[in-house]
Amino acid sequence: MKMTKLKSNRRTFLKRAIYAVLSLEVLYVFTNLLKKNNKDESGEGMFDAGNINFIEKDKVYPFGSAHFYLSRMEDGGMLAISTKCTHLGCTIQFNNNKDRFVCPCHASAFSKNGEVLSPPATRALDIYPISIKDNKVMVDVHNPIRRNKYEASQLTYI
Amino acid sequence: MNTSGHSKAITKLLLHLHPKKVNSQAIKFNRTFGLGGIAALLFVILFISGMLLRFAYVPSVKGAYDSIIELQNEVIFGQLLRNLHYWSGMLLVVVSFLHVIRVFYSQSIYYERRKNWLYGLLMMFIVVFSNFTGYLLPWDQLAFWAVTIMTNMLSYIPFVGDSLADLVRGGNEVTETTLLRFYHFHTGLLPLIMVFLMSIHFWLVRKSKGVTVQNCEEKTMLDTHPNLVYKEVVVALIVIVALLLFSMVIDAPLQEKANPLISPNPSKAPWYFMGFQELLLHIHPGFGIFVIPVLVTVFFIYIPFINYPELNVGKWFNSEQGKKITIITVIYAVILTIVVILTSEYFLDLREWMPNVPVLISTGLLLLLLYFVPAAAFLYYLKSNHKAVKIDLVMALFTIIITAYIVMTIVGSLFRGEGMHLFA
Ligand code: HEM
Ligand code: FES
Numbered sequence A: 001m002k003m004t005k006l007k008s009n010r011r012t013f014l015k016r017a018i019y020a021v022l023s024l025e026v027l028y029v030f031t032n033l034l035k036k037n038n039k040d041e042s043g044e045g046m047f048d049a050g051n052i053n054f055i056e057k058d059k060v061y062p063f064g065s066a067h068f069y070l071s072r073m074e075d076g077g078m079l080a081i082s083t084k085c086t087h088l089g090c091t092i093q094f095n096n097n098k099d100r101f102v103c104p105c106h107a108s109a110f111s112k113n114g115e116v117l118s119p120p121a122t123r124a125l126d127i128y129p130i131s132i133k134d135n136k137v138m139v140d141v142h143n144p145i146r147r148n149k150y151e152a153s154q155l156t157y158i
Numbered sequence B: 001m002n003t004s005g006h007s008k009a010i011t012k013l014l015l016h017l018h019p020k021k022v023n024s025q026a027i028k029f030n031r032t033f034g035l036g037g038i039a040a041l042l043f044v045i046l047f048i049s050g051m052l053l054r055f056a057y058v059p060s061v062k063g064a065y066d067s068i069i070e071l072q073n074e075v076i077f078g079q080l081l082r083n084l085h086y087w088s089g090m091l092l093v094v095v096s097f098l099h100v101i102r103v104f105y106s107q108s109i110y111y112e113r114r115k116n117w118l119y120g121l122l123m124m125f126i127v128v129f130s131n132f133t134g135y136l137l138p139w140d141q142l143a144f145w146a147v148t149i150m151t152n153m154l155s156y157i158p159f160v161g162d163s164l165a166d167l168v169r170g171g172n173e174v175t176e177t178t179l180l181r182f183y184h185f186h187t188g189l190l191p192l193i194m195v196f197l198m199s200i201h202f203w204l205v206r207k208s209k210g211v212t213v214q215n216c217e218e219k220t221m222l223d224t225h226p227n228l229v230y231k232e233v234v235v236a237l238i239v240i241v242a243l244l245l246f247s248m249v250i251d252a253p254l255q256e257k258a259n260p261l262i263s264p265n266p267s268k269a270p271w272y273f274m275g276f277q278e279l280l281l282h283i284h285p286g287f288g289i290f291v292i293p294v295l296v297t298v299f300f301i302y303i304p305f306i307n308y309p310e311l312n313v314g315k316w317f318n319s320e321q322g323k324k325i326t327i328i329t330v331i332y333a334v335i336l337t338i339v340v341i342l343t344s345e346y347f348l349d350l351r352e353w354m355p356n357v358p359v360l361i362s363t364g365l366l367l368l369l370l371y372f373v374p375a376a377a378f379l380y381y382l383k384s385n386h387k388a389v390k391i392d393l394v395m396a397l398f399t400i401i402i403t404a405y406i407v408m409t410i411v412g413s414l415f416r417g418e419g420m421h422l423f424a
Helices: A001-038 B011-013 B035-056 B066-075 B080-105 B109-136 B141-154 B160-167 B176-207 B224-249 B271-282 B285-305 B322-346 B360-387 B390-414
Strands: A046-051 A061-065 A068-072 A078-082 A093-095 A098-104 A117-119 A130-133 A138-141 B021-023 B221-223
Touching: A001 B160, A046 A061, A046 A098, A061 B224, A068 A138, A068 B021, A078 A093, A078 A130, A117 B390, A130 B322, B011 B224, B021 B224, B035 B066, B035 B080, B035 B176, B035 B224, B080 B109, B080 B224, B080 B390, B109 B141, B109 B176, B141 B176, B141 B271, B141 B285, B160 B176, B221 B224, B271 B285, B271 B322, B271 B390, B285 B360, B285 B390, B360 B390
Parallel strands: none
Antiparallel strands: A046 A138, A061 A068, A068 A078, A093 A098, A130 A138, B021 B221
16 A cells, blocks of 8 residues: 555656656747847947047937937046936936936936936946047947946046 | 437537536526636637737738738728727736636635636736737837836846846847737737636636535536526627627727837836836835735735635635625725825835935835735734634735735826826
């Protein structure tokens, strides 16, 4: 009696183990299939934001189609700020009167260097790496950098 | 040819979904309110109308929106077809939800029905997921931003959130990959899964000898045909006519074509996710999108496996006392939820007050406690002053959760305007 019970337990255990392994296999293959389709985001792609001499200090320039704003500080340092709100991903807009970025979706606001001025967002806006080549401002629009706060080291100078 | 055995073979097969005889109590309308059957009917309507829509719909960023416009303006009955599909989809979410509520409060999820409760929860998830994947397909502003917001909500799940969101979208933004992916889920995989799950679901109902009844002593058995079948036909016809009339009068919404550069103000998730979005306005996302949903899901799964000494299977609210307790719990939960929402909206600024405490504690744990402590105190009060037994307490907890979600859904969808401000 005891023997049979043990045996059937072992059998159910084996059965369950096989089911579990099979399901994991299917799940693994399926997630891979989904991943396969992902576009390669980290491609080469430098966006030419124009000649540095035309970019004035203490101004914010929109590059809507490339999803960033170029913000130049008073001291000449530059940031390429992503337009994607860090709350739930809406597209922020620069408000000239209030001198800040505002998100239309749930009213988060960000300063000119991307720091949170009012919630619900909790994280500063992402930035893109900037490099300067032959006086041209080149923005690497494929590699956003996450950050929690603004730090002076994020600025790019000539 | 011997046709007598064959001529009605299909009809007979369909009738085999039912047993030959049914308990007279089981077919009273207020036993099930026909909710499961209506859900099944809606699925069939969605299946047929969806298959037709596929002939007009073009699943690409370039073609999707225009194909919907063309369907509405150029195709005869095109608008009606779209409306019918849209409203049936919305109604299916509502009806499935009510069905869950019905089986729960009529104590129909215990013992041999446990398994069906689990399959039911899975189907509820798939119904919502089906609706959500369909929501994106028209590729208008409403669709685009609702899906953007919803998938970004996923990315708040600790550790795996970002990769999960990228997996769902097929990239870090909503693009054509997302559209195709949703299209295949919506018109391929999910309906197929639904057919399997529904078959299992119906079979398990039969295996438990039909739906529960209030009084299991009394066993007057009636012929299924016509007693039950006629009722089903009448309900089905009423639902079909009502849906058709509704779809003739009220058009499914369609906004401007999706524009990733401009977000509408305010942007909202689909209404059935507004409870989540409301929750996220108050509490740390780690809690709102992960801790609380996981706890609630585990609780829902666990309910039928608890051992209740005082269980009356099939009895609405388990007893008269259970009914009374449920009613006061609803009232309490409505008031508590509104008070907590208003407090957190207008008086609390935990992050400002406690700048040195991690936000996970200040706007996460503390806010959860703000709700949890009064709720627990209320359960304790039920236990000591109303002599609530175990099943009553579990019902009360379920009631609080459901009521809170409904209140948050209403506040989020109806009372928030520009910038998601209250009463704006
Ligand atoms: C069973 C097979 C189904 C098929 C073949 C199907 C097919 C389709 C197609 C082709 C569309 C795009 C056309 C359009 O947007 O109007 C669509 C939209 C939609 N579907 Fe389905 N569908 C099915 C089931 C469901 C279910 C079960 C639900 C909800 C629970 C649902 C909810 C929706 C919604 C909300 C839309 C968006 C409608 C709109 O805004 O126009 N569908 N479906
Ligand atoms: S998405 Fe920007 S505030 Fe919510």
